[in-house]
Amino acid sequence: MNAPTTSAARISAAELHEYVRAIWEQAGSAPREAQLVADHLVAANLTGHDSHGVGMIPRYVDSLRDRELQLNAHASVVKDIGAVLTIDGGKGFGQVAAHEAMEHGIERAKKLGVCAVGLRNAHHLGRIGHWAEQCAKAGFVSFHFVNVAGDPLVAPFGGTDRRIGTNPFCAAYPRAGKAPVVLDFATSAVAYGKTRVAYNQGKPVPAGALIDHAGKPTVDPTVMMEAPFGALMPVGGLAGGHKGFGLAAMCEIFGGALSGGYTTHDDTLQQTNAIINCMMSVIVDPAAFDAPNAEAQADAFVDWVKASPLAEGAQRIYAPGEPERVTRAEREANGIPVDPQTWQQIRDAALAAGLSQQQADSWSARLR
Template sequence: MAPDLLIGFIVGLFVSAGCSAREASQIARALVGANLYGHDSHGVQMAPLYVANLRAGLAMPGQSPRIVADHGAIVGLDGQRGFGPSIGETAMSIAIERASAHGCCMLGLSNTHHLGRIGQWAEQCAEARLASVHFVNVLSTPLVTPWGGSDARLGTNPFCVGVPHEPHPLILDYATSKVALGKVRVAQDRGERMASGVLIDAAGEPTDDPAVMFQDPIGALLPFGEHKGFALAVMCELLGGALSGGSVQHQHPRPNPMINNMLSLVFAPDKLTSREALAQQVERLSAWLKASPASQGSSILLPGESERIMARERERNGIPLARRTREALGACARDLGIDDDLGPVNGP
């Protein structure tokens, strides 16, 4: 499916649901951007859920972040349950402005409806030639077990780092669970099993059955990297959830408000080194790593590179939409009383 067609369709959904044209466009570009980068779990399949949350009063259209603390280089914002794509963009603009003035900014952003692909915020900073680190927690149905535990207690708490570089920044951006929930849903829809070591069932036993994540009581995803990933997820709770001025996970089950809290550290690399020296170091490291003889036909990629490769391919050949996503978007359009003009299913 052509990205522009998809953007137009998603804009139509959110304008009909009560967003301004600008906000609808920010949401559509963020979701389609995630699809372009290959993160379908955070792409347009989210749109029906966002619309449902808007209608239930869990996501608020037309919000701006409210400043709750202002110490120059340290700023606290309340996202007022506004949509992540618009609140996040404004919040990052504030962080960029402060980091440009002071050399660095620590920004706490609490209480924002789903911030989506966190790499988008590191990319916004990198475009302003700023490095950034983002710790995020998720207040929604818990999905991830503590390392050594046997039930779901954490969200998929993403962690993200961006380093500016020309022509492309380096962007590390991933959930602290072994896989995103969207990937379990794909396996479930296709009747496939998951790899071992990814899931436990509601009794805490290892399983490869994706259905355990869509039952009540729910199973759980394991953290990535064993105890190390779990420890990072805890820091996402404490820095992203608590130090941002938001809240940590502490109850089960919850309704599904999809709230993100985020702590962003944004800083100017040229306060510690020169732009030229940083560029040289990035080139040097990249050349050194890529010179390693590739094993088993694989190639060595730097953080952010796989997304760019996928975006080039999908810009050329279109975005595949899974049947389930296509049907949910059609149903959402019909509910809002607008035309479903997306065309047929073109994915698995």
């Protein structure tokens, strides 16, 4: 396992946001693009998903160097039949492509009650919950099937090597005056980025999440970072992995195939640092149903399940999306923790993007 690092220092969300904006503006992004990327990455850290936060910057810089990530690209509508939109992300920042694709879909769902949006060929879409929250903020239900095209990390149930991406699934239900219910997870037993964070911190990953190159269960995240490579298990692991595998397969087909993008197989294996996501989103106006009590029914259900007597060792029962809100409140108050190795990787990426040593040092000085 990687050597353990010393504990994480903290930086305020506002300062981290400024740093991310500075890196991408230096790299050549227009201010709005740098802003959307910073909004998304810092929000991922705030919700506790460090795997999809600012620690992604080095990979994005590598993808830019490989001429894969395209700066200042926009979501382009390639087919519009009213309630179904097909949109191409042009390998631009997913943070821009998905934001714009959701804007198009929300506008259409306002008119028609529903809109299915196939977004293909976008660079990394990051934390998918961010896009569901954009829809929920506008008052819309949404669900999202995503593939990580050509970048297999997960073994199929019963298999021993990497065949599928960590394909996230996400669904959200908005509630007036209350936080939405947001379910958002990778269909791998743990998100790949969480194995990177564990590797950087020298920590094991939970049992049942990984197999080594020989197909044997392991808790050592090194098998995801160094050859000989192992694989992630589908969500559900050894016992229920057929369900995680099935959901991952539907994410692959809906996200990758139906959007007009591509699925993962021999001909599409990614050879560069790019992360290409395709996403099929369905955005629905809850007011379009004949369901005046829907919200009260949803609230009653949430209250009902939360009233269950606690299992031994459990502190509380969370609704989907609640752990992220709790972490967000804590990090907004106390700052975002970033471990030293991740900070160093971001600093190296910032220099590669063109920031000076002095500028990079001035950001490091803000850690406390």
